[in-house]
Amino acid sequence: MSALSSTVTLIPLTDDVLELVKSIQETGPELVTAVHPDDEMYLFFITHPDHKDFPLRSYFLSGIGMLQEFQEILRKTGTSLENTKTFLEFACGYGRFTRHLVRCLDPGKITVSDVYKDAVDFQEQTFGVNGFYSDVNPEKVIIPGTYEIIFVASLFSHLPVKTWRPWLNKLYNSLTDNGILIFSTHGPSCMEDPGKMPGSGFLYRKMSESRSLSFENYGTTYVTNGFVLQAVKEETGQPVLLEVPKGLWNYQDVYVVRSPGSV
Numbered sequence: 056m057s058a059l060s061s062t063v064t065l066i067p068l069t070d071d072v073l074e075l076v077k078s079i080q081e082t083g084p085e086l087v088t089a090v091h092p093d094d095e096m097y098l099f100f101i102t103h104p105d106h107k108d109f110p111l112r113s114y115f116l117s118g119i120g121m122l123q124e125f126q127e128i129l130r131k132t133g134t135s136l137e138n139t140k141t142f143l144e145f146a147c148g149y150g151r152f153t154r155h156l157v158r159c160l161d162p163g164k165i166t167v168s169d170v171y172k173d174a175v176d177f178q179e180q181t182f183g184v185n186g187f188y189s190d191v192n193p194e195k196v197i198i199p200g201t202y203e204i205i206f207v208a209s210l211f212s213h214l215p216v217k218t219w220r221p222w223l224n225k226l227y228n229s230l231t232d233n234g235i236l237i238f239s240t241h242g243p244s245c246m247e248d249p250g251k252m253p254g255s256g257f258l259y260r261k262m263s264e265s266r267s268l269s270f271e272n273y274g275t276t277y278v279t280n281g282f283v284l285q286a287v288k289e290e291t292g293q294p295v296l297l298e299v300p301k302g303l304w305n306y307q308d309v310y311v312v313r314s315p316g317s318v
Protein backbone atom coordinates (compact mmCIF):
# COMPACT_ATOMS: atom_id res chain seq x y z
CA MET A 56 0.00 0.00 0.00
CA SER A 57 1.33 3.49 -0.80
CA ALA A 58 0.83 6.71 1.16
CA LEU A 59 -0.85 8.12 -1.93
CA SER A 60 -4.10 9.41 -0.46
CA SER A 61 -2.27 11.66 2.00
CA THR A 62 -0.44 13.42 -0.84
CA VAL A 63 -3.09 13.78 -3.58
CA THR A 64 -5.25 16.88 -3.88
CA LEU A 65 -8.85 15.78 -3.65
CA ILE A 66 -11.59 17.28 -5.83
CA PRO A 67 -13.06 20.31 -3.97
CA LEU A 68 -16.76 20.14 -3.12
CA THR A 69 -18.97 22.81 -4.69
CA ASP A 70 -22.00 24.32 -2.90
CA ASP A 71 -24.54 22.31 -4.91
CA VAL A 72 -22.68 19.11 -3.98
CA LEU A 73 -22.57 20.04 -0.30
CA GLU A 74 -26.38 20.40 -0.40
CA LEU A 75 -26.69 17.00 -2.08
CA VAL A 76 -24.34 15.35 0.42
CA LYS A 77 -26.37 16.86 3.26
CA SER A 78 -29.59 15.43 1.84
CA ILE A 79 -27.99 11.99 1.35
CA GLN A 80 -26.71 12.02 4.94
CA GLU A 81 -30.18 12.78 6.24
CA THR A 82 -31.07 9.22 5.18
CA GLY A 83 -28.30 7.45 7.11
CA PRO A 84 -24.62 7.39 8.08
CA GLU A 85 -22.01 9.89 6.95
CA LEU A 86 -21.05 9.84 3.26
CA VAL A 87 -17.30 9.98 2.62
CA THR A 88 -16.84 12.80 0.11
CA ALA A 89 -13.12 12.47 -0.71
CA VAL A 90 -12.92 12.04 -4.50
CA HIS A 91 -9.60 11.08 -6.05
CA PRO A 92 -8.46 13.33 -8.94
CA ASP A 93 -7.69 10.24 -11.08
CA ASP A 94 -11.17 8.76 -10.58
CA GLU A 95 -12.12 7.98 -14.20
CA MET A 96 -15.82 7.85 -13.40
CA TYR A 97 -15.60 11.46 -12.15
CA LEU A 98 -13.41 12.41 -15.13
CA PHE A 99 -15.99 10.84 -17.46
CA PHE A 100 -18.62 13.30 -16.19
CA ILE A 101 -16.25 16.27 -16.63
CA THR A 102 -16.24 15.82 -20.39
CA HIS A 103 -19.78 14.50 -20.89
CA PRO A 104 -21.99 17.16 -22.56
CA ASP A 105 -24.95 16.42 -20.26
CA HIS A 106 -22.89 16.49 -17.04
CA LYS A 107 -19.87 18.74 -17.56
CA ASP A 108 -21.46 21.71 -15.75
CA PHE A 109 -21.98 19.70 -12.53
CA PRO A 110 -19.71 16.62 -12.79
CA LEU A 111 -19.29 16.01 -9.06
CA ARG A 112 -23.01 16.13 -8.46
CA SER A 113 -23.55 13.63 -11.31
CA TYR A 114 -20.80 11.42 -9.86
CA PHE A 115 -22.46 11.21 -6.42
CA LEU A 116 -25.94 10.80 -7.93
CA SER A 117 -24.82 7.98 -10.24
CA GLY A 118 -23.24 6.15 -7.29
CA ILE A 119 -26.32 6.42 -5.12
CA GLY A 120 -28.48 5.39 -8.09
CA MET A 121 -26.29 2.30 -8.52
CA LEU A 122 -26.78 1.38 -4.87
CA GLN A 123 -30.57 1.64 -5.23
CA GLU A 124 -30.53 -0.48 -8.41
CA PHE A 125 -28.22 -2.99 -6.74
CA GLN A 126 -30.50 -3.25 -3.69
CA GLU A 127 -33.46 -3.87 -5.99
CA ILE A 128 -31.56 -6.75 -7.64
CA LEU A 129 -30.79 -8.23 -4.21
CA ARG A 130 -34.45 -7.93 -3.28
CA LYS A 131 -35.52 -9.78 -6.44
CA THR A 132 -33.08 -12.62 -5.70
CA GLY A 133 -34.07 -12.82 -2.03
CA THR A 134 -30.54 -11.87 -0.90
CA SER A 135 -29.97 -9.98 2.35
CA LEU A 136 -27.16 -7.44 2.40
CA GLU A 137 -27.35 -7.05 6.20
CA ASN A 138 -26.52 -10.75 6.72
CA THR A 139 -23.69 -10.77 4.16
CA LYS A 140 -20.28 -11.52 5.65
CA THR A 141 -18.12 -11.49 2.53
CA PHE A 142 -18.63 -9.06 -0.35
CA LEU A 143 -16.31 -8.53 -3.33
CA GLU A 144 -16.67 -5.43 -5.49
CA PHE A 145 -14.55 -6.31 -8.51
CA ALA A 146 -13.36 -3.58 -10.92
CA CYS A 147 -14.17 -1.09 -8.17
CA GLY A 148 -12.45 2.00 -9.56
CA TYR A 149 -11.90 4.77 -7.01
CA GLY A 150 -15.16 4.17 -5.17
CA ARG A 151 -18.08 5.71 -7.00
CA PHE A 152 -20.22 2.84 -5.68
CA THR A 153 -18.18 1.75 -2.65
CA ARG A 154 -18.62 5.05 -0.81
CA HIS A 155 -22.38 4.38 -0.77
CA LEU A 156 -22.05 0.66 -0.05
CA VAL A 157 -20.05 1.26 3.15
CA ARG A 158 -23.03 3.15 4.53
CA CYS A 159 -25.05 -0.11 4.41
CA LEU A 160 -22.43 -2.81 5.06
CA ASP A 161 -19.51 -2.92 7.50
CA PRO A 162 -16.34 -2.03 5.48
CA GLY A 163 -14.54 -4.94 7.17
CA LYS A 164 -16.84 -7.30 5.24
CA ILE A 165 -16.06 -5.65 1.90
CA THR A 166 -13.12 -6.46 -0.39
CA VAL A 167 -12.41 -4.38 -3.48
CA SER A 168 -10.19 -5.04 -6.47
CA ASP A 169 -9.04 -3.22 -9.58
CA VAL A 170 -6.08 -3.17 -11.96
CA TYR A 171 -5.44 0.38 -10.76
CA LYS A 172 -3.28 -0.10 -7.69
CA ASP A 173 -3.78 3.54 -6.64
CA ALA A 174 -7.53 3.00 -6.71
CA VAL A 175 -7.31 -0.03 -4.43
CA ASP A 176 -4.92 1.82 -2.07
CA PHE A 177 -7.20 4.87 -2.03
CA GLN A 178 -10.24 2.74 -1.24
CA GLU A 179 -8.49 0.90 1.59
CA GLN A 180 -7.29 4.15 3.14
CA THR A 181 -10.46 6.18 2.55
CA PHE A 182 -13.26 3.70 3.17
CA GLY A 183 -11.56 1.11 5.42
CA VAL A 184 -12.33 -1.77 3.05
CA ASN A 185 -9.95 -4.66 2.24
CA GLY A 186 -8.33 -4.77 -1.18
CA PHE A 187 -6.22 -6.75 -3.60
CA TYR A 188 -4.71 -5.83 -6.94
CA SER A 189 -6.07 -7.32 -10.14
CA ASP A 190 -4.36 -7.73 -13.51
CA VAL A 191 -5.55 -7.52 -17.10
CA ASN A 192 -4.66 -11.22 -17.37
CA PRO A 193 -7.01 -13.35 -15.23
CA GLU A 194 -4.43 -16.12 -15.09
CA LYS A 195 -2.14 -13.82 -13.09
CA VAL A 196 -4.69 -13.10 -10.36
CA ILE A 197 -5.24 -15.20 -7.26
CA ILE A 198 -8.50 -14.07 -5.71
CA PRO A 199 -8.12 -14.31 -1.93
CA GLY A 200 -11.05 -16.17 -0.38
CA THR A 201 -14.61 -16.71 -1.50
CA TYR A 202 -17.52 -14.29 -1.38
CA GLU A 203 -21.26 -14.44 -0.79
CA ILE A 204 -21.81 -11.53 -3.17
CA ILE A 205 -19.55 -10.52 -6.06
CA PHE A 206 -20.60 -7.32 -7.81
CA VAL A 207 -18.96 -6.33 -11.09
CA ALA A 208 -20.33 -3.07 -12.50
CA SER A 209 -19.22 -2.14 -15.99
CA LEU A 210 -16.26 -4.47 -16.54
CA PHE A 211 -17.78 -7.10 -18.84
CA SER A 212 -18.96 -4.12 -20.87
CA HIS A 213 -15.29 -3.37 -21.61
CA LEU A 214 -13.46 -6.70 -21.85
CA PRO A 215 -12.10 -8.16 -25.10
CA VAL A 216 -13.14 -11.64 -26.14
CA LYS A 217 -9.89 -13.24 -24.94
CA THR A 218 -10.63 -12.40 -21.27
CA TRP A 219 -14.45 -12.14 -21.20
CA ARG A 220 -15.19 -15.80 -20.47
CA PRO A 221 -12.04 -16.39 -18.37
CA TRP A 222 -13.08 -13.58 -15.99
CA LEU A 223 -16.64 -14.91 -15.82
CA ASN A 224 -15.29 -18.34 -14.95
CA LYS A 225 -12.80 -17.05 -12.39
CA LEU A 226 -15.24 -14.78 -10.58
CA TYR A 227 -17.96 -17.45 -10.50
CA ASN A 228 -15.45 -19.87 -8.98
CA SER A 229 -14.75 -17.35 -6.21
CA LEU A 230 -18.30 -17.55 -4.87
CA THR A 231 -19.21 -19.31 -1.63
CA ASP A 232 -21.85 -22.05 -1.82
CA ASN A 233 -25.10 -20.29 -2.62
CA GLY A 234 -23.24 -17.06 -3.43
CA ILE A 235 -24.32 -14.71 -6.20
CA LEU A 236 -22.38 -13.04 -8.99
CA ILE A 237 -23.92 -9.86 -10.38
CA PHE A 238 -22.45 -8.26 -13.50
CA SER A 239 -23.45 -5.79 -16.18
CA THR A 240 -23.06 -5.68 -19.96
CA HIS A 241 -23.74 -3.38 -22.88
CA GLY A 242 -26.61 -4.90 -24.83
CA PRO A 243 -27.15 -4.18 -28.55
CA SER A 244 -29.50 -1.32 -27.57
CA CYS A 245 -26.41 0.59 -26.35
CA MET A 246 -25.08 0.58 -29.92
CA GLU A 247 -25.78 3.43 -32.32
CA ASP A 248 -25.80 0.82 -35.08
CA PRO A 249 -27.28 -2.38 -33.55
CA GLY A 250 -27.56 -3.89 -37.03
CA LYS A 251 -23.77 -4.23 -37.00
CA MET A 252 -23.83 -6.84 -34.21
CA PRO A 253 -22.11 -9.92 -35.68
CA GLY A 254 -23.68 -13.38 -35.58
CA SER A 255 -21.38 -14.33 -32.68
CA GLY A 256 -23.31 -11.89 -30.50
CA PHE A 257 -20.04 -10.25 -29.39
CA LEU A 258 -18.68 -6.93 -30.66
CA TYR A 259 -15.54 -5.24 -29.30
CA ARG A 260 -14.66 -1.68 -30.24
CA LYS A 261 -11.37 0.07 -29.59
CA MET A 262 -12.77 3.02 -27.62
CA SER A 263 -13.21 3.68 -23.88
CA GLU A 264 -13.11 6.27 -21.11
CA SER A 265 -9.86 4.81 -19.75
CA ARG A 266 -6.88 7.13 -19.81
CA SER A 267 -4.32 4.37 -19.41
CA LEU A 268 -5.57 0.86 -20.26
CA SER A 269 -4.64 -0.30 -23.75
CA PHE A 270 -7.21 -1.36 -26.32
CA GLU A 271 -5.64 -4.78 -26.21
CA ASN A 272 -7.18 -5.23 -22.75
CA TYR A 273 -9.98 -2.69 -22.37
CA GLY A 274 -12.37 -1.15 -24.89
CA THR A 275 -16.15 -1.14 -25.33
CA THR A 276 -17.94 -4.47 -25.58
CA TYR A 277 -21.47 -5.17 -26.78
CA VAL A 278 -23.05 -8.59 -26.27
CA THR A 279 -26.41 -10.12 -27.08
CA ASN A 280 -28.57 -11.79 -24.47
CA GLY A 281 -28.02 -15.11 -26.26
CA PHE A 282 -24.24 -14.73 -26.00
CA VAL A 283 -24.43 -14.11 -22.24
CA LEU A 284 -26.86 -16.97 -21.56
CA GLN A 285 -24.64 -19.43 -23.41
CA ALA A 286 -21.40 -18.14 -21.84
CA VAL A 287 -22.89 -18.36 -18.35
CA LYS A 288 -24.17 -21.88 -18.96
CA GLU A 289 -20.84 -23.09 -20.35
CA GLU A 290 -18.55 -21.31 -17.88
CA THR A 291 -20.55 -21.88 -14.69
CA GLY A 292 -22.79 -24.85 -15.40
CA GLN A 293 -25.67 -22.75 -14.04
CA PRO A 294 -28.54 -20.95 -15.75
CA VAL A 295 -28.84 -17.20 -15.37
CA LEU A 296 -30.88 -16.66 -12.21
CA LEU A 297 -32.08 -13.17 -13.06
CA GLU A 298 -31.64 -10.73 -15.91
CA VAL A 299 -32.60 -7.09 -15.71
CA PRO A 300 -32.45 -5.32 -19.07
CA LYS A 301 -31.05 -1.81 -18.55
CA GLY A 302 -30.82 -2.57 -14.83
CA LEU A 303 -27.87 -0.24 -14.24
CA TRP A 304 -28.10 3.49 -15.02
CA ASN A 305 -31.10 2.59 -17.21
CA TYR A 306 -28.39 1.60 -19.71
CA GLN A 307 -26.39 -1.57 -19.01
CA ASP A 308 -28.08 -4.97 -18.73
CA VAL A 309 -27.60 -6.85 -15.47
CA TYR A 310 -27.20 -10.61 -15.05
CA VAL A 311 -27.16 -12.66 -11.85
CA VAL A 312 -25.79 -16.20 -11.45
CA ARG A 313 -26.03 -18.21 -8.22
CA SER A 314 -23.66 -20.97 -7.22
CA PRO A 315 -25.38 -24.11 -5.95
CA GLY A 316 -25.72 -24.55 -2.18
CA SER A 317 -23.83 -27.30 -0.40
CA VAL A 318 -27.01 -29.05 0.73
Ligand SMILES: C[S@@+](CC[C@H](N)C(=O)[O-])C[C@H]1O[C@@H](n2cnc3c(N)ncnc32)[C@H](O)[C@@H]1O
Pocket residue numbers: 096145146147148149150151152168169170171189190191192207208209210213268273
Ligand atom coordinates in the same frame (compact mmCIF):
# COMPACT_ATOMS: atom_id res chain seq x y z
C1 LIG B 1 -16.09 1.57 -16.22
S1 LIG B 1 -15.04 1.42 -14.83
C2 LIG B 1 -16.22 0.96 -13.58
C3 LIG B 1 -15.74 1.27 -12.19
C4 LIG B 1 -16.76 0.94 -11.09
N1 LIG B 1 -17.21 -0.42 -11.16
C5 LIG B 1 -17.94 1.87 -11.21
O1 LIG B 1 -18.96 1.49 -11.80
O2 LIG B 1 -17.83 3.01 -10.74
C6 LIG B 1 -14.18 -0.11 -15.11
C7 LIG B 1 -13.11 -0.41 -14.09
O3 LIG B 1 -12.60 -1.72 -14.40
C8 LIG B 1 -11.23 -1.72 -14.07
N2 LIG B 1 -10.61 -2.88 -14.72
C9 LIG B 1 -10.28 -3.05 -16.01
N3 LIG B 1 -9.77 -4.25 -16.23
C10 LIG B 1 -9.78 -4.90 -15.04
C11 LIG B 1 -9.39 -6.19 -14.61
N4 LIG B 1 -8.88 -7.08 -15.47
N5 LIG B 1 -9.51 -6.50 -13.30
C12 LIG B 1 -10.05 -5.61 -12.43
N6 LIG B 1 -10.44 -4.37 -12.77
C13 LIG B 1 -10.31 -4.02 -14.06
C14 LIG B 1 -10.76 -0.37 -14.55
O4 LIG B 1 -9.50 -0.04 -14.02
C15 LIG B 1 -11.91 0.52 -14.07
O5 LIG B 1 -11.68 0.99 -12.76
